[in-house]
Structure formats: structure tokens, C-alpha cells
Amino acid sequence: MPTSSQLSKERLIWMYTQMCRIREFEERVKRTFVEHPGVIRGHAHLGDGAEASIVGCLATRHEEDLVMPSYRCHGYPLVLGTSAGKLMAEIYQRSDGVCKGFGGSMHLADPAHHMPTASGIIGQGIAHAAGAAYAAQVKKTGQVIYSFFGDGSSKQGAFFETLNMAAVWKLPVVFILENNGYQAYTKIDLEDANAMAGDPLSQKAKAFSIPGITVDGTDPLAVYDVVSTAADRARAGQGPSLIESKFYRMSPHGNAITVPPVPTQFQEHEAIEVYGNKAEFAAAQANDPIKKFRAKLIGNGTFTDADAKKIEDGVKAEMEEVVKFALASPLPAGEEAVKYVYA
Amino acid sequence: MPTSSQLSKERLIWMYTQMCRIREFEERVKRTFVEHPGVIRGHAHLGDGAEASIVGCLATRHEEDLVMPSYRCHGYPLVLGTSAGKLMAEIYQRSDGVCKGFGGSMHLADPAHHMPTASGIIGQGIAHAAGAAYAAQVKKTGQVIYSFFGDGSSKQGAFFETLNMAAVWKLPVVFILENNGYQAYTKIDLEDANAMAGDPLSQKAKAFSIPGITVDGTDPLAVYDVVSTAADRARAGQGPSLIESKFYRMSPHGNAITVPPVPTQFQEHEAIEVYGNKAEFAAAQANDPIKKFRAKLIGNGTFTDADAKKIEDGVKAEMEEVVKFALASPLPAGEEAVKYVYA
Amino acid sequence: MPREMMFAEAIAVAITEEMQRDSNVVFYGQNMAMTDRDPFVRKFGKDRVRITPISETAELGIAVGAAMQGLRPVVELYMAEFMLVAFDEVINEAPRLRYMSGGQVKVPCVFKAGFGFAAGWAGQHSNCTYHTMMGIPGLRVALPSCSADAYGLIKSAIRDDNPVVYLHHYMLMLDKSPVPDGDYLVPFGVADVKRPGTDVTIVATAWMVKKSLAAAEMLAKDGISAEVVDPRTVAPLDVDTIVKSVKKTGRLVLVDQAPRHASAAVVIAGEVAEHGFKYLKAPVKMVTALDTSVPYSETMERYVLPSEEKIVAAVKSVMAMQAATV
Amino acid sequence: MPREMMFAEAIAVAITEEMQRDSNVVFYGQNMAMTDRDPFVRKFGKDRVRITPISETAELGIAVGAAMQGLRPVVELYMAEFMLVAFDEVINEAPRLRYMSGGQVKVPCVFKAGFGFAAGWAGQHSNCTYHTMMGIPGLRVALPSCSADAYGLIKSAIRDDNPVVYLHHYMLMLDKSPVPDGDYLVPFGVADVKRPGTDVTIVATAWMVKKSLAAAEMLAKDGISAEVVDPRTVAPLDVDTIVKSVKKTGRLVLVDQAPRHASAAVVIAGEVAEHGFKYLKAPVKMVTALDTSVPYSETMERYVLPSEEKIVAAVKSVMAMQAATV
Numbered sequence A, B: 001m002p003t004s005s006q007l008s009k010e011r012l013i014w015m016y017t018q019m020c021r022i023r024e025f026e027e028r029v030k031r032t033f034v035e036h037p038g039v040i041r042g043h044a045h046l047g048d049g050a051e052a053s054i055v056g057c058l059a060t061r062h063e064e065d066l067v068m069p070s071y072r073c074h075g076y077p078l079v080l081g082t083s084a085g086k087l088m089a090e091i092y093q094r095s096d097g098v099c100k101g102f103g104g105s106m107h108l109a110d111p112a113h114h115m116p117t118a119s120g121i122i123g124q125g126i127a128h129a130a131g132a133a134y135a136a137q138v139k140k141t142g143q144v145i146y147s148f149f150g151d152g153s154s155k156q157g158a159f160f161e162t163l164n165m166a167a168v169w170k171l172p173v174v175f176i177l178e179n180n181g182y183q184a185y186t187k188i189d190l191e192d193a194n195a196m197a198g199d200p201l202s203q204k205a206k207a208f209s210i211p212g213i214t215v216d217g218t219d220p221l222a223v224y225d226v227v228s229t230a231a232d233r234a235r236a237g238q239g240p241s242l243i244e245s246k247f248y249r250m251s252p253h254g255n256a257i258t259v260p261p262v263p264t265q266f267q268e269h270e271a272i273e274v275y276g277n278k279a280e281f282a283a284a285q286a287n288d289p290i291k292k293f294r295a296k297l298i299g300n301g302t303f304t305d306a307d308a309k310k311i312e313d314g315v316k317a318e319m320e321e322v323v324k325f326a327l328a329s330p331l332p333a334g335e336e337a338v339k340y341v342y343a
Numbered sequence C, D: 001m002p003r004e005m006m007f008a009e010a011i012a013v014a015i016t017e018e019m020q021r022d023s024n025v026v027f028y029g030q031n032m033a034m035t036d037r038d039p040f041v042r043k044f045g046k047d048r049v050r051i052t053p054i055s056e057t058a059e060l061g062i063a064v065g066a067a068m069q070g071l072r073p074v075v076e077l078y079m080a081e082f083m084l085v086a087f088d089e090v091i092n093e094a095p096r097l098r099y100m101s102g103g104q105v106k107v108p109c110v111f112k113a114g115f116g117f118a119a120g121w122a123g124q125h126s127n128c129t130y131h132t133m134m135g136i137p138g139l140r141v142a143l144p145s146c147s148a149d150a151y152g153l154i155k156s157a158i159r160d161d162n163p164v165v166y167l168h169h170y171m172l173m174l175d176k177s178p179v180p181d182g183d184y185l186v187p188f189g190v191a192d193v194k195r196p197g198t199d200v201t202i203v204a205t206a207w208m209v210k211k212s213l214a215a216a217e218m219l220a221k222d223g224i225s226a227e228v229v230d231p232r233t234v235a236p237l238d239v240d241t242i243v244k245s246v247k248k249t250g251r252l253v254l255v256d257q258a259p260r261h262a263s264a265a266v267v268i269a270g271e272v273a274e275h276g277f278k279y280l281k282a283p284v285k286m287v288t289a290l291d292t293s294v295p296y297s298e299t300m301e302r303y304v305l306p307s308e309e310k311i312v313a314a315v316k317s318v319m320a321m322q323a324a325t326v
């Protein structure tokens, strides 16, 4: 695969655009709780802060490669080419939703665009990703599977069992541990033995004798290079790698959990709400991956400030339409619910 | 704790005696399938080959320290002081059994002698051991908990989850991974990613930033030294260690699985039966931990050949009585079965 | 003088009181006790109140091991489905170790979790899993439907010498109702008649009790007197009280939030088919969730779950069998 | 001309045939396919036949992921209890992913395991866990009782586009019985009348069918004609055939190796209380395991489990209610 320094200008601009699309989509999800209370039910988890990591990873994909995320799954399909309108419609419970209103925010799925499902149960999607990799191996499709999960999820048995099996079976899978510093409301060093000891979480790879690398997840090009190597390795039949991509979750874990009809919204970030640590949150904002990438691309002449502005406006306009489309889509009829239980 | 070179002559002789007792007990269990078919039901797993490892570990115990084994649990309570007769009676389904006939070979328990229970489900006993360690920590009893489990068990989620939690909570527990080369009929390098890569299994400790050490489990003094250090560390509040103790399981995994009334017995070792590898088995026999320790103790003047012979004869006589006692003990009345469901 | 308490508050107060009463009670789980400002940490310290990683198997297994050594752990699991990744501990360890040891150990621990969150949590977070824990010898399962029972059952659970799964319904968490003063305990295996009646017996648990009481109110307007019985624990299950009610009313409607064969309703129906058959004047009738996972959209979710209207219709259908030959 | 086959053999032959028929069928599990001499490895190679570590969650999760991508994995689990460490995959992943995706994916996989090994395997290895998998929308559960059903149900399971838990009873593994020639399939949700009769219906599954047939033989000597019905799958459950039988006999005895509230028996009893009530001339009667874990000693194990004698006694007790007012 080309290294990040060999990426074309178009590709870099595409990457920036996708990062903006994720951010704006999530902003609109968040605003929906204020502007249209009740339209989003249950628990929604946003990917803002993860944009560089997501896009850096997915920029390494070959066309048929698959993506298996966790419940925090809005960002990936946006990049994979799923209709943003259908994604929003799903989150809005609509029959035009990508899952026809059956799945919701935590269970977005679009197999046609290479994202088969998302599980809401911690760790299980990691095993599903290895399973897809096993199918690719047996069927010799040449696909690589990208498995995304959180730092917290790397404490679930499924994570360890799967990485061992993937290593023994040399499965074509790249495990991307998104270390966003938090497991819901819990800071990582309260629950991870590596973090407590000051070691990187990628050290867990040693338990499986596979490569383990930590990368700055706020830099899409750094992510791109590390993931390229891992994907090449997987495609060459040399088995899995574990990549710890470090970035900061910029929104709280999810909208506040309430019992209807008590309304729910996104509150303050846990850094402030729980730990009273305004400095941490401010530092993360200063390190915003989108701002950083924008500055870099202007700095190296990929685009101008005006170009960037145009992209950002385009994205805003797109997401405005997306919200309109989703709001206009009808709710499914109750009787639809008995469909799809069995194939 | 004293190092192995500081152990008294009496202690070394005690260690040799305990090793012989384990071996002879297991021989009698095995012979029972031939001499008294039907007296042992279900699945029995023997500890021959593990004698040096078990005794080397348990020689480091303080009086109130606890032992939590897996289903392969005959050896430990023999060393802890449980009546061998009651252990055999349990395996023989008798009402004088240590669990009154409720548990059988896989579930020996003797809390009065510091072995609370044994679980037959892979990995779960590791978590129970950490739980006992948590109780010791909260109650400040000063106890260390010895958690024993197999190489195969170190692929179960419970193992990884527990080691992380034990590390984060700094629990007073020593994790002893008994690498006897096999997970039932499976050779370790068919299923363990470290083993496949030629790395030691103790490397898994890196996933939890705790000490991980591999030791020759056929040398009770080497085991003693390594486990002493780990136990001291645990008692000092510095948390858990992972010790890989390498030895060879000298009997097959268990008696052959059959449907009654088809009789069951121990067959050939899997090395031969499954893999046709006579050389491996012969090498293991040549490396018999009991023979080696015997020679060492004679060599360094701890005892004479005649002394050793006397010990061995004493152990044979003891186990002869044990079998008689167990055979003479009555079967429990059926109606007993409704007891002990609830406390 | 009974105190008005929110369901969630009743549980928290009861746990606090039990922790004050018995220093062996410890309390831990994910995303709790994050900082020293946490009220439980403040009262009981970081030994007894702890935060855990997302490691349910270790969390429950540690509870089992600690319980055998004299602690009384209460594990906060948030959602009952999260027990499924560690289900061996619930089904095959905690309730069986005492038995297998021939009575030598006991395993007093509480696995506390919410369930049934019918608020758009979709297929994996809205389920009712209690049927999987029925018929497990050694295990108790509590399902409170009001603040008093929530309070009294968690206290009984913590004091019980056996493993108890304590399931609180998410849709009830903010409901206020009175809790008797003092050290109020609700015994296991004793059903409660939440509303007396004479024409038909409705058996329901947790949120479905609330819906059944609302349905009974509607039925009263139509002159039908429904008795609403809440088993409160489904293991042990108080079949006697249910049969006694059926003896009086002759009719039985069972309401359950789970799909039919995953319900406590069908178990109770089976028991009544054996022990209450002679009192039945009509077939029993079950009002359960449809045989689907829980869909995300509210329209579909509502279609799938039992409702007051469905309960009323079911009661009317069994009442209609009065005249006809059954 | 039907072939005589051992139960275990029937399963192995059927899996082999399915693997020959469809190259998407893969087969893996612990302690199988250790060497190249393994017959499945020899026939199908190491891609399609694999050995796994003791990692049930990964094993099942990988099956689910592979199934979504077009394979048809059969996972060998040996003992059904081992599913409990990975139960989320069985209950909350495999059967729900299709639904949550709005029908976009399918998850055709088979979780194969033995169960009910009443031969001294004690508290954690002898259980019947099928009740935990009933009422799970999207999941099918097969429980064959003879070689023909073992053969025909595993074939149906492998061809089904949904996740199927296939449970073979350990005590039946060496039993020989005929298997129809050719590509014999047993459909899901169709009960089989294993012995026709007129006086009483006995419903039983797996090993309990064998015991019930033996009991029916004993009853015949006393002039009682028992019909033995085997649902063969408990999800879906063929309530119609059972109700039809009850319509004919008027009496129902349910036999189940699990404790009462963990049984399929109590579910069937509940269904009949709703749908077959009008045909019942006597209360239903359940013959289940006692409410204990399974003890190790044979004397106690026998005391706890259903037996021919207990079935005979139960049938006689419901027959005795003929005369008396029920």
C-alpha cells in the first residue's frame, strides 16, 4: 500500500471531507435531542473525536474489505458510502432507516456497504469480526476485516479469546482498539492494568505473540501508515495485529439515561461532570483532530482556507438535508415488528 | 520466606513424601477402574506428573493460605492435610467422602483444610480464587490465595478478565498456570498463540503488567523459589504474579468417556494414542519428577536409598488402607440428595 | 409512618442500611464509585465499594469466591443481559458449589441488574431474561414491582445465605410509592395480592404489575373484579397463593413482558394446570410479548409488548367463556 | 431400506453428507481434528475442519461472524453447559442480529452439544439447559431421541438459515435404531407420535422418550394405552400435535429430565392449559427431576431423576382421576 506521504491531494481532501461529515453528523444527532425531543430513543453514542482515527483506518481499505464496529457506530458507514440520510432515519426510528427502524443508533448495519452488523454487547463484535475473517480465509476472498472496539472493551473475555484464536488461525483481521480515555464514565487507569502501570494497551498483543502498536489517533496520516502495515500483513496471510489508536472522546459517553417521558440530552463531558477536570477537556479540545488536519493541509498546500470552508459548508448543507429527510420519513407500522425474526 | 537451599532436611523429606503420596493415590484411582469397575463414575483426572509442581507450590504456604484448583484436584488436598481416605471415598461415591458423595472427583472440597471448592468449568475457579483474595484483602487476614489451572484454561475469557482485575485491585493471589503440554487431547501449540510462536505462556502476564515467570515444574525446589517470591509479593500488597510451571501429565487426560454400562478405564497417553509420538512420552517418563527428586536428595545426603524405600513403602501401605476405607464406606441413601441445595 | 420513596432510591437506601448493619457487605460494579465523592465510597471506603472493568465473568466469579470466604458481595450489573457473557457463574457456579461440596460452603451474593428497558434500547438491551434463571436449584430470583418490595427484597437478598439475582425494572425506577418504616423485609417465595378481586386472577411481575393494576381499574368500570397477584420472586415461586386466588376466581390471566416461552407466565400456567386445574372455569390466557426481539422504533416496540388494552381484552375473553362450554 | 445406525454415528454421517453437499459448511471445536488422520480433516481439509482452544465465546462469536459472510459453521461444544460461558452469543447475538439489521443479514449456524449425561458427571456437567433457549425469537432448538431424528434434525439444522442449537443426549449416543435411506430430513416444529395410544398422552424429549416408551410398555401390561409424543424441537414447539393427542386421550403426563421450572414440560403444560384445557379430563402431571443439582453418587442421582417407575406412577395417578371428580 502507498505510505501516507504518497497519498494524492484528492485523497487527502477526501479524508478531510469524511472527517467533517462524521463531526457534523454527530453534531446533528446531538442537537436532535434539543430540537426534536423524543425523536431519538434509547442510548446514542457519538464518534466525535474519533474522526481522524476512523478515516485514517478506512482510507487503507480495499473495496471489499469489511468493517465491524461496536455500538458507537455512526462514523464508519458514513465513510463507507452508506446514505447519511438512511443512517439518520434509522437513529430517528424511521422506516427509511438503514435497518428499517429495527436497530437504532447502536445497531447500524449496511452489508451492501461492507458493514454487516454492530453488536451492542461489549466485546462480541470482536469475535464476529474474526468470524468474518475466517469466512474470507476459507473462501479466499482476499478481504481484510477491520474490527473496532473501545479501550474498555479490551477487558472483556471475548477480546482475549478472539485475539488468541485469530493469531492461531492467522486470520486476516486488524484489531483497532480505540483508546478514547474512557469506558463510559470510567477513566481508563481505574480499570486497565496496563494503563495503571503506565504501559500502552497495545502491550496486550504480547499475550498472543502478535504485533502491537500504539498510534496517535488524532493524526489520520499516522493512523493510515500503521494500519496499512497491519492490513498488508493480514492480506499476506500473516495474521492479525493489534493497534491502539489514542484519541479523546469529545462528547459524553451517550445521552443521559432516563425513564420516559423524562427527556434526555447530552450533558457535560465526564471529565468535567464526574472528575471535575476542566483542564483535561480543554486540552482535548485544543487537540481537535479536525482542526489539526485542516491546519496541516493548509500548511502543506493541499488546500486553502477557502477550499476548506467550502468543504465544511458543503457538509453542513448535506447534513441539513439529512435531518430533513430523516424527519420526513414515516415511522414503521407496528405490525412490521413481526418481520425478520427468522430468515 | 527461606529459599529452597535453606529448607530443613525434615521439610525436604516431607516434600518427597507428599510427592509420593500424590503419585500413589493417583495410581490407586487408576487401578480402581480395573479392579473395581463402576466404583468410580463420570470423569476422573489425575495429577501424576504434577507432584513436584504441586508440592513445590504448597511448601511455600502459610497456615491460613487457601488453595483453589480446577477439576484436576486430587493432589492438593492430600498435601493440605485432608484425609486421603475421605478423598478416595468421595471419588468412590461414598457417604464418608469429603463431599458426602455430592461432588466426586472433579469437585473435591475441604474448606477446613483450606481448599474451599473446585469448579469443573474451565477458567471459573481462577475468578473464584481472586474472589477469595478479595475477601482476604478486605478482611485483612494476611492470606495468600494459590490459584491453579491448566495451560488450556489460559485461553478462557475468565483467565484474562480475572488477571486484569487482580492486577488492578492488587489482590493477594498467585496464579499458577500448570503447563502440562496438553489441553485434554490437544497439544498446546495447536491452540495457544504464544506456544505456536515459541514464546513462553508466562508472557501473557504482559497483558496485565504483572510479573510473569516460567519455571521447571518437575523441580520442586525451583518451583518453591519462584512461588515464594510471588507469595511474598502478594502478601506484601503488591498484587498478583503469573507463574507458568512446566511439567508433563503422565496419565491420559481422564478415563475414557463412555455411556454406562459400557466400562471405562484409562487408556494410553494421548502422545501415543492420538499423536503416535512414543518418544515424547518416553522422554517425559525419563524426566519423572519423583525419580529426579529422589536422586537429588540421595545425592545431597538428605536421605539414603533405604530411607526413601521406607517412605515409599509407608505411602503404599497408607493408600492400601485408603482404598479399603473407601470401599467399606456406605453409599449415600438416595433421599440425601435433597440436602444442601440451599443454605 | 411509611416513607414515600422512588423505586431506585428505595434500593439505594436499603443497600446503604445493609452495609451499615453488616461490614461483610461489599458493593461493586462498572461505572460506579468512580471518585471519592461517591456517596457509597464516602460512607464505606474503597475496600468495600469498588469500580470494576467490563469483565462480568470476573466480577461475578470474584463475588462467588469472596462469598465463600465470608463477604456478602452485591454486584451492580446495570442490565440483566450483561450477565449473559458470564452466565456460567450465574447458573452453574454460584448456585451449585454449595451442593457439590456436600454443604460445606455457602455462597451469599447478590447479582443486581435492571431489565426490561422498553424505551428504545432495542434488541439486546430490553429483554426479560428471568426465565433462564428459573428452575436452577440453589438460585433465588427477585422481581420487585413497587418501592416497598424493592426495599424489602434487596434486604432479604443481602441477608440470604444463597446467591440471589435481584432484578429491578428500568421502567419503574422513578416511580414513587410508600415504604414501611423500620427494617422492612420481604420474604422470598411469598406472593402479594396487589389488588383483591373476585372474578378473575391476573398474575404479573415487575412493570407488568403496574400495567395489570391499570387494566384492573379499567375492568372495574365494566363491572369486572380482577385480583392482581404479584409473585415478587419467581424462584422460589409461590404457587399456593396463586392457586388460592384461582380457587376463588376460577379464571386466570397471566401477564409477562417476555415472549411466551421465555415467560414466567407459562411456568405459572403449567403449575396451575397441575395444581389448580380443578378450580379453573375457563382456559388460562397469557398476555406476553410477541415472539420477536424488541424493535427500536416506538411504534413497533409498542406493538410487540403487552399493554393495558391487551390485558383488558384477555380478561374479557376468559370472562366470556363463563356462559359457553369451555 | 433403512440402515441401523448408532445415534452418534447418525450425526457424524449426516454432518459428513452435508459437508459433501455444501462447501460452505465448516466444522470446528475443541479436541477434534487434532491430526491429519482425523476423518473429517482427511475429507474436507484444515480450512473447513478445525481445532479450537477452550474459548467458547470466540468459537461461537466466530461462527456468528462467519455465518453472516456465507459460511455455515457447525460448532462442536461437547457439553451444553459449556455454552454458558458464551451465553450472550447464543441468546443475544446469533438470534438477534438479523432482526436488528432489519432483515439484512442471516446467521446460519449450528451449536452442537451433548447434554444430560446422567452417569456421575455431577453438578456442572449433567444438566439440561434447553429451557434457557426457549422463547428466544430467532433461535431454534432441536432435541432428537433416536438415530433417525438425530440424522434428520442435524441436516435440517445445517440447512436452516437461522441459528440452531442442536442438543444430543449423551445417554443415547450408543443406541442403535434405523435411519431412513436417502437424504432424510426432519422438519423443525413437527412433533412425532413415537407410540400411539388412547388413554393418556405422555410428552417427552430425548432420553426421556426412551424411558417413556419403556413405561408405556409396562402400562400396556396393566391395560393402559399410552400415546408417547416427542416434540423433537422445543423451539419451535409443536403445540398442535400435543393438543390433538390430548383431545384424543384427555390426559397428559409430561416427562422431563430438568428440574420442574427449568423444564420444557412446564412450558408445554402451560400451553395446554390455554389451548387444550377443554380436552383435559384430569389435571396434567409432570415427572421432572427434583429441585436439586445432579449429585455425583449413583444412588442419589437415581433418586433425583425421572425413571420408568415414576412415569408409570404418574400415569396411574392421572388415570385414577377418571372416576373421581377432578
Ligand SMILES: Cc1ncc(C[n+]2csc(CCOP(=O)(O)OP(=O)(O)O)c2C)c(N)n1
Residues within 6 Å of the ligand: A045, A072, A120, A121, A122, A149, A150, A151, A152, A153, A154, A178, A180, A182, A183, A184, A249, A253, C030, C054, C056, C082, C085
Ligand atoms: C457485556 C457488556 N457489559 C456492559 C455494557 C455496558 N456498556 C456499554 S458501552 C460501555 C463502555 C464501553 O467503553 P469502551 O469499550 O471504551 O468504548 P467507548 O464507549 O469508549 O467507545 C459499557 C460498559 C455492555 N454493553 N456490554
Ligand SMILES: Cc1ncc(C[n+]2csc(CCOP(=O)(O)OP(=O)(O)O)c2C)c(N)n1
Residues within 6 Å of the ligand: B045, B072, B120, B121, B122, B149, B150, B151, B152, B153, B154, B178, B180, B182, B183, B184, B249, B253, D030, D054, D056, D082, D085
Ligand atoms: C468452559 C469449558 N469448556 C470445556 C470444558 C471441557 N474440558 C474439561 S478439562 C479440559 C482441558 C483442560 O486443559 P488444561 O486447562 O490444560 O488443564 P489440564 O487438564 O491439562 O490440567 C476441557 C477442554 C470445560 N470443562 N469447561
Ligand SMILES: [Mg+2]
Residues within 6 Å of the ligand: A150, A151, A152, A178, A179, A180, A181, A182, A183, A184
Ligand atoms: Mg473508551
Ligand SMILES: [Mg+2]
Residues within 6 Å of the ligand: B150, B151, B152, B178, B179, B180, B181, B182, B183, B184
Ligand atoms: Mg493442560
